Amino acid sequence: xxxxxxxxxxxxxxxxxxxxxxxxxxxxxxxxxxxxxxxxxxxxxxxxxxxxxxxxxxxxxxxxxxxxxxxxxxxxxxxxxxxxxxxxxxxxxxxxxxxxxxxxxxxxxxxxxxxxxxxxxxxxxxxxxxxxxxxxxxxxxxxxxxxxxxxxxxxxxxxxxxx
Numbered sequence: 001x002x003x004x005x006x007x008x009x010x011x012x013x014x015x016x017x018x019x020x021x022x023x024x025x026x027x028x029x030x031x032x033x034x035x036x037x038x039x040x041x042x043x044x045x046x047x048x049x050x051x052x053x054x055x056x057x058x059x060x061x062x063x064x065x066x067x068x069x070x071x072x073x074x075x076x077x078x079x080x081x082x083x084x085x086x087x088x089x090x091x092x093x094x095x096x097x098x099x100x101x102x103x104x105x106x107x108x109x110x111x112x113x114x115x116x117x118x119x120x121x122x123x124x125x126x127x128x129x130x131x132x133x134x135x136x137x138x139x140x141x142x143x144x145x146x147x148x149x150x151x152x153x154x155x156x157x158x159x160x161x162x163x
Contacts, residue, residue: 002150004030005039005063007053009070009080010130014044022069025132029139030067033147039063045071050083058087058123064150066123067139070130072115080127081114088118088125092149095126095142102141103134122154 006026012018020042027037039061043049050071057063071080085091095117103110115127115138126142128135151157 001034001036002064002147003038003062004035004065004067005057005061006030006037006041007050007057007066007068008040008042008130009045009050009068010042011044011077013042013070021132022128022130022135025136026067026069026128026139029136029143030065033143035065045077045079047079047083047086050080051087054083054087054120054125058120058125062121063123064154065146066125067128068125069128069135072113072127072129074112074114078114081116084116084118084125084127088120090119092117092119092124099128099138099141103138106137119153124150124153 006023008020008023010018010020013020023040030037039057041053043053054066057066068080071078096115099115100110100113113129117126128138148157
């Protein structure tokens with residue numbers, strides 16, 4: 001079973017001023033697809049704190065899939081893609097491209113997403129939107145391919161599956 005973590009990026013959520021509806025919605029999709037959610041946390045939109053959490057999840061806990069939600073828009077406080085870019089070792093552009101492309105079929109505002117994805121050590125980090133609807137839609141677009149990619153990343157995919 002693939003180990004997963006959910007990191008909600010929200011100033012109001014971190015202060016207890018907003019209930020996180022996105023984290024639990026993402027958790028349900030992961031668990032319904034045989035992922036084991038081993039970590040969940042709400043942190044503020046602070047680039048240093050986001051970077052610290054992403055490094056901890058990858059380097060210390062050795063989580064294989066980290067899904068962030070929030071902080072991918074145009075607000076001055078939206079810094080999740082920048083924090084992700086600062087910690088990843090390999091950029092995985094296709095995940096963000098597919099999420100934006102499929103989301104454009106639902107709303108033209110999808111083009112405003114700055115979400116990115118990448119690999120740090122043996123951890124795939126994927127930025128999702130902050131809203132429950134946006135996060136679950138985007139996750140549903142990519143989840144069918146994630147397991148295969150993660151298995152390749154961690155060295156558990158068979159040679160036949162790669163061809």
